[in-house]
Amino acid sequence: MYRKELLKGSTDTLLLALLAEEPMYGYQLVKEMARRSSGYFRFKEGTLYPALHRLVRAGLAEAKWSGSPSGQMRRYYYITGKGSKSLQEQLDEWRQFSRAVELVMQPVP
């Protein structure tokens, strides 16, 4: 439950972070997220697609249909300039937050 809440609050940042590396389609994002987090993050489609569409509506990502090497049409998501800027801000905030959490959590010597 706690993990679900954490993921809910970080979904946009995680998606933008992956898209900043290369354009990806929905299923690819699910697999990539699970692989990189060693299975910790498992996106349900019910969370993923509304989040991706929200990013597009907010102008943080763009979506285009294009053919994969296997010939199948897929909807690829690309990060926009506004998305890159937003990601940078979110990452800075996240680093400060996680540093603060670690400082609080570590036992006092």
Next chain:
Amino acid sequence: MNTDIHAYLGNMGRHLRLEPGRRSEILRELSTHVEERVRELRESGIPSAEATESAIRELGDLSQVSREMYSVHSTGSWSEVLLATTPHLLLAAVFALHLWTRMFWVVALAVFAGLVAVLAWRRGNPKWSYPWLGYALAAPAVTWLLALASLAYGAWQSVQGGSLPLGLPLYLGIAVYIPFSLWVMMRIARRVARQDWLLASLAALPLPFLGSWLFFLQWRQGLLIANPTRALAADADTALMFVALAVTTALFLKIGRREWRILLVIVAAPVLAALGGITYQADPQSLPIIVVTFLTVAFLLSPLLLGSHDSLEEVWYAPSSEQPV
């Protein structure tokens, strides 16, 4: 495509009350996702039926996905809110400046609303266009009511043994016009309601209030003919009511949740229509107000009956707004 997946996503499509192009695009995206998942499961040795069942289960709660997608795509931006509230604010200005007594301004506004509605219709009915459509339909609706009243009056005169107040060819023309214009209006209303009955209600939002204004101020009190100065005195209140309609429309577009929108429509619009009645009545009586409130709720919920369920093929094969590249 696997028929189980097709049926499952088709069922989801019926829950997605979005523009047909947007809806078919979402379904297409989800179907590519599920098909790829099924293929992977089958390649790992899972039988086809089990793989499909598993992929569909992973897709999650159908109503939750539909609700989330509706919330993402139906929430209006501020520019859409501005465009959607403009016709209400124009009407507020018309009343505040007492321009409704001048035929030129009334006709100019009706023609302008009609032009905007037609242009928006040709561009795929963006959500800001529905209030414009409502005002565009207000003029033919009033004309239709007047034609019906003229026909009824002529028939009554004829039954009483007197001569017809107008020529027979004119009455024949009116008799043809009434069902024809009703057919055209119903076709438009049905088309909008089939996409989403709630958007049809958004378009119809000002009509009960306009009806309330006509009924209480002009018909019951006859102020237009008997005391035009007193009729004009109510204009400031009427202008405020149109501003309230603009606020209701803005709230409707900014609220993403469908259930809150329904509540807004069935509460705010009847309250405004009733408030109009209370404001305009010289001799306050509760029964007409109750009748107007009840009729408003019934009228705004009536598109529910027009919005029939789409067939599976209609859900899937609506033209997509975004072409593959």
